Amino acid sequence: MENQLANIVRPLLRWYAENARTLPWRDEPTPYRVWVSEIMLQQTRVEAVKPYFERFTAELPDIAALAGAPEEQLLKLWEGLGYYSRVRNLQKAARAVMENFGGVLPKTPEELLRLPGIGEYTAGAIASIAYGQPAPAVDGNVLRVIARVTADRSNISETAVKREFAGRLREIYPKEQAGAFTQSLMELGATVCLPNAEPKCGECPLSPLCAAHAQGTERELPVKSAKKERKIEERTVFLILHDGKAALQKRPKKGLLAGLWEFPNVLGKLSPQESEKWLKTLGVSAEKFEPFAPSKHIFSHIEWHMTNYLVTAAAVSKTAPFLWAGHRELAETYAIPAAFGQCLASFQHMQTP
């Protein structure tokens, strides 16, 4: 049987030629810039990525610069963007490209797939957008568009379904306009064939051949499995001041917010008494000690409920496991996750002595 999807190629390409947004990585789509943009765009909206992309590529304009960058600089450039393993893997991959490919990003999906941080989607995206190869790139947008156009009630959370969609797309990829086709599918999903909100079928170039639109089932598609519930974690966080500087500590190399800097904190909701005791064990004797506004931060899988204390340290043991950072270092050098925004803002609003 003929592939029903063949009919979407021409209208989609025509629509894209007229409706493509102007985006920073589309101006000069070198393999490096396409690669960086695709990593930043993983599970992240275009609007959030734009300023990060500009700054990142200005400071690290090529693969060699990325390969040689200090970790602290990398994390600072990624600060607030989330999923920090992306930038570590990006650099690992850059080093591998310098070592094994003479500094040139490989062209085939198979070679790209072997680089850290590049999976099925990103390999296809780079191969098609940067190198014009007819490789499908199936992200959340594409799954939604295809599920609706074909009125497919398969569960798109399943790997097998993603592969099935990729297979159907591979058969119809236009060889001369692979990059435009990849982007047209995602662009349609991002701007017209919307999730949650009402899809703008009136503006859609595919509505005449969309099976879901014909049935009126756009809002029911795509089908995906339910998400796991978040667990709540109580934490107590300390903004410890000494000589006009704030105490920071580095998070472990693995796990949540790996390698970023944080204000000292501990699991549980500690009372003022328990807090002073806990600080003593770290070599901090508090001169002034006052609670300030509690805060909340929601990760995808955990929710932190934070009790915050402002501590002015009278004396600090040399063995205290902290780094002392002034306003300038906090702004320019150390990457602090958004979860600590409350503490960070309190410190930044203080007068420098």
Next chain:
DNA sequence: AATGCGGGGCA
């Protein structure tokens, strides 16, 4: 196949 991993915008 399931789980861990950020952060923000929007209905």
Next chain:
DNA sequence: TGCCCAGCATT
């Protein structure tokens, strides 16, 4: 408030 976002690595 819940959902989703140009997903990947690990188990």
